Amino acid sequence: MSTSSKSLVLKHISVEIKGQQILDDASVELDEGRIYTILGPSGVGKTSLLKVVAGLLPFSSGTMTLGGNEFNPNEHIIGLVPQSYGLLPWQTAFESVSSAYKISHNKKKLTAQEERLLTQLFSDMALMEQKDKYPSQLSGGQQQRVSIARAFATGGDFLLMDEPFSALDSLSREKAQQLFLRRWLKGPKTTLFITHDVEEAVFLGQTILLMGDREGITIEAIENPVFDPYATSLEIKNHDDFYPLVERLRKELHNHDK
Ligand SMILES: Nc1ncnc2c1ncn2[C@@H]1O[C@H](COP(=O)(O)OP(=O)(O)OP(=O)(O)O)[C@@H](O)[C@H]1O
Structure with a gap:
């Protein structure tokens, strides 16, 4: 993956709360203007990672840089969509x-x-x-x-979404996904999107980040060959590579959850 000039780079980020390790040595690189969906077993640290980027959770070690310079979230406008609407x-x-x-x-x-x-x-x-x-x-x-x-x-420039569609029925969810993509196309922002739904991760993610916890946090970045923000979810599902990718991700998630 090429590093764009405005890549947000997290290196060896660890977070501790009251002596408990919440995130252990997480590293990831986010290119400007891409959508990253995040999958991972419950409790692995997905929300914590999002909170670090939002500046809501201080990290105890590691570095966070944007385009090579120190990144202080408080100096940026960051759009946050929580699970519970927050209206x-x-x-x-x-x-x-x-x-x-x-x-x-x-x-x-x-x-x-x-x-x-x-x-x-x-x-x-x-x-x-x-x-x-x-x-x-x-x-x-x-x-x-x-x-x-x-x-x-x-x-x-940043949009952070924490399981935003998890409470919706499948029809409302598909509509929300499609509307989100259409609007995102008008001004692509670097987006981190947490989901537990593998098909949603494949529909929405240009890159899928698979988080695991093996002697520290592992974040595998998988480029998504079926990503197409102009296509409907049905068209994406009919893509030859869709189900093999979904199956692969399900298997890997299952392995991480052991
Ligand atoms: N404020 C806190 N105090 C203590 N422990 C916390 C706190 N916030 C999170 N944790 C712990 O940190 C770990 C990571 O939590 P986090 O919410 O980031 O996981 P997650 O991958 O988003 O989980 P889920 O998929 O279930 O939402 C968990 O073990 C959780 O119990």
Whole structure:
């Protein structure tokens, strides 16, 4: 894999909380503007890795660099999509997205053009009819799409997604995956996407990171030959390489889980 000028490189990252080793010697290189899906057994440290990149979890040793310079997450705008939507009950969908935009862009009021851009984002996420609804009036899939719209609205170069679609039924999930890819294509950000679903990892990941724990964390980067953000999930599933790759990943995950 070639190292792009803005690669985010984590080297020998270890995290300790109260004497307990949470992440042990993890190294990975993330090229700019690619989607990386992360698979790995429960408890291996996927969320911890994401939190390190987000600056929410300090590491005790190792280095994190962007384009060769020290990377301090607090100096960057990073879009985060948690598993549990994270919407405030008193904000409508549009208020939620526009307030995230205003905070990250240090603005008090939206200009007419910014209002149009955010409206386009709602349209891209198939949320136009939900703009003025509160979270309690939205389905899980709609809430999660608002959460994704909010992460896109913050701008910035990084998007961190922690099992964002795990609570959705399969139809809502496929719709959310497709809408996410369409929007991502408009401005590809370096994306880390944790999932427990092997097929989702193959559908969404340009590179699939397989995490294991063998005398320290291992992260195997697998280039995905079937990745095609323009294709539907059915087209991807019909690709000759799709099921062999899914099978291989399932086997490797099973081996790591022993
Ligand atoms: N705040 C914390 N205090 C103590 N231990 C923690 C803390 N956060 C995580 N851990 C431990 O660190 C390890 C890695 O947790 P992490 O949540 O990163 O794993 P994961 O791979 O995301 O798991 P899952 O797939 O189940 O969500 C686990 O053993 C977990 O119990």
